[in-house]
Amino acid sequence: MNAEIVAVGTELLLGQIANTNGAYLAQKLAEIGINVYYQTVVGDNPERLETALRVAESRSDIVMTIGGLGPTDDDLTKQIVAAHLNEQLVVDAAAQKKIDDYARTSGTLKTSNNAKQALKINHAVSLTNHNGFAVGDLYLNAHGTDYVLLPGPPSECLMMIDRELMPHLKKQLHGDVVFKSKVLRFVGVGEAQLVTDLQDLIENQTNPTIAPYAKTAEVTLRVTATATDEQAATALVDQTITQIMARDGEYFYGYGDDNSLASVVVNQLIDRKLSITAAESLTAGQFQGTIGSVPGVSAVFPGGFVTYANEAKHRLLDIPNTVIEHFGVVSKETAIWMAKQAREKMKTDIGLGFTGVAGPDELEGQPAGTVWIGIAYRDQAPEAFLYHFTNGRQVIRERSVMSGLNLVRQRLDAD
Numbered sequence: 001m002n003a004e005i006v007a008v009g010t011e012l013l014l015g016q017i018a019n020t021n022g023a024y025l026a027q028k029l030a031e032i033g034i035n036v037y038y039q040t041v042v043g044d045n046p047e048r049l050e051t052a053l054r055v056a057e058s059r060s061d062i063v064m065t066i067g068g069l070g071p072t073d074d075d076l077t078k079q080i081v082a083a084h085l086n087e088q089l090v091v092d093a094a095a096q097k098k099i100d101d102y103a104r105t106s107g108t109l110k111t112s113n114n115a116k117q118a119l120k121i122n123h124a125v126s127l128t129n130h131n132g133f134a135v136g137d138l139y140l141n142a143h144g145t146d147y148v149l150l151p152g153p154p155s156e157c158l159m160m161i162d163r164e165l166m167p168h169l170k171k172q173l174h175g176d177v178v179f180k181s182k183v184l185r186f187v188g189v190g191e192a193q194l195v196t197d198l199q200d201l202i203e204n205q206t207n208p209t210i211a212p213y214a215k216t217a218e219v220t221l222r223v224t225a226t227a228t229d230e231q232a233a234t235a236l237v238d239q240t241i242t243q244i245m246a247r248d249g250e251y252f253y254g255y256g257d258d259n260s261l262a263s264v265v266v267n268q269l270i271d272r273k274l275s276i277t278a279a280e281s282l283t284a285g286q287f288q289g290t291i292g293s294v295p296g297v298s299a300v301f302p303g304g305f306v307t308y309a310n311e312a313k314h315r316l317l318d319i320p321n322t323v324i325e326h327f328g329v330v331s332k333e334t335a336i337w338m339a340k341q342a343r344e345k346m347k348t349d350i351g352l353g354f355t356g357v358a359g360p361d362e363l364e365g366q367p368a369g370t371v372w373i374g375i376a377y378r379d380q381a382p383e384a385f386l387y388h389f390t391n392g393r394q395v396i397r398e399r400s401v402m403s404g405l406n407l408v409r410q411r412l413d414a415d
Helices: 020-031 046-059 077-084 093-106 112-118 154-174 191-197 199-203 230-251 261-272 286-292 310-317 321-327 332-346 393-414
Strands: 002-008 035-042 062-066 089-091 119-121 125-127 136-139 146-150 178-187 209-215 218-227 252-255 276-280 350-356 370-377 383-388
Touching (some): 020 062, 035 046, 077 146, 093 112, 112 119, 125 154, 191 209, 191 218, 191 230, 199 209, 199 230, 218 230, 276 310, 310 332, 321 332, 332 350, 370 393, 383 393
Parallel strands (some): 276 350
Antiparallel strands (some): 136 146, 178 218, 178 252, 209 218
């Protein structure tokens, strides 16, 4: 089954807000086997919205609109869709009561446009709005395209997707079938390589399915299975994960949508009672800020250094000027000195040193994206590793932070 998402709002076209609702909806649909091949953004214009609906209807089984259900004059989605379906708008009694109750208890004046939010398409299933007033619609047309209408504010839209829409769609598509899904997170490997390693599993997938997603410096795989009960669905997911891990387990660092490499590393350090510090040049404290966002990090992170200028490296870390003069600031030797001096000064088990060229200009004849990361791990000899990143200053910094975290993860796993 294929779906098209039509996001409605001139503010989306102008770039004033991002279409985060569409991304979230597409992800949730993929989990239950509904493909999203197109996403359209259209402004608050009746004629253009009608055109977008006709185009979407010609190529998709389900058309899902987001936005345009509010009380203002430019909120026209429900009216346009109803006319397109040759249906009337009728009052949803529960939504109207919610509006009336709020007006009474809050002492606010109920205006005529408030009633607009309580309207629904005749013959549609109402989708309750748990965080607002605009009722959503699920219009199931046995002889044509199905329609879903969702509100635009994320606080309303995301909850309606989770609590209202997804249970309806699961029941419609799969009856009492149980879904089981796990997200696997990988670092140190690109999406192209990971997909190549798993190409036969992905190409031949039926149940479970494997969906890759590329993020900055990491890749996630969502493995989803269906079965008649949870135990059977879990077994199918676990069997596929075993196959994946046999090929790319060295890059795997954890499970979960809300997980992060920083959280995994910090919690490993806490469990093993190992402390960490860092000296940062090109990342300007971003590594320390990243681990600092993890609850409980104070148990393993006493502090660190931001040594952007060469003078700071000498004054704060006691790195001899001759090291930088002879090898350069963007060098293996400087990265090692930064790591070991930070560790010694903070008396931690682990020290990291970040030096390189964030860009946009080159430095010491080395192009933007050239990065050295040093690591001083307990009583092992300090080392440094060379990386070459692209895609701009901020991405270079983010990839540097992730690579530093991955170095720590690898040492912890090997120790």
